[in-house]
Amino acid sequence: MTFVKDISQTLSPALPVWPGDTGFSAERTWTYGPQCPVNVAAMRLSTHSGTHADAPLHYDPAGAAMAEVDLSAYIGHARVIDVRGQGGIVTPAMVAAALTPSATTGPVTRLLFRTYDRFPHDRWASDFTVIDPDAVRLMATRGVVLVGIDSPSIDPQDSKTLAAHHAVRETDMRILEGLVLDDVAAGDYELIALPLKLAGLDASPVRAVLRAFSA
16 A cells, blocks of 8 residues: 655644634534434635645735745655754755665655654644745755654744745745654655635645655
């Protein structure tokens, strides 16, 4: 059987969300029973709920909305990098060490950073690891098209400049945030993390999975 690892958060009312953002909620519109043949629900959530993709519109008023973004960056060869215990920021040196191509996998085009020992599913953790903007720029010069992290953001919670997001804007990369990389060994995988086709919106939750990589 092919290895498949779900690296998504579960969307539920218990989901931790960015302070001030919309919490997840759901209610039944119709309930299966003698007078109704189906269950149907409605839900309310932030576009940045759980594991999600940022559209360029999130950090660029003139950027593409989620429905307009090319999906190719969200599918393909990804390398998981374990940076636990190496400080609160992913540095260019960490990125350089991770970008070495191998004979079997070839160039690295997507990088996913594991920063947590165990993902904090039951609480909001504000002291999360972020990414140095120069590390983003280095990735871009080496052909990386997507950067992912298990933190809720690549920039600090109190940032007013979003320097890492704007480095992504400069290089036209794509961002995944809020991944769950517990029990995922560092190495090469196939990533599938498709966002919803949301017109005019700045992000989308994704169902992200890793599969055994085949060159």
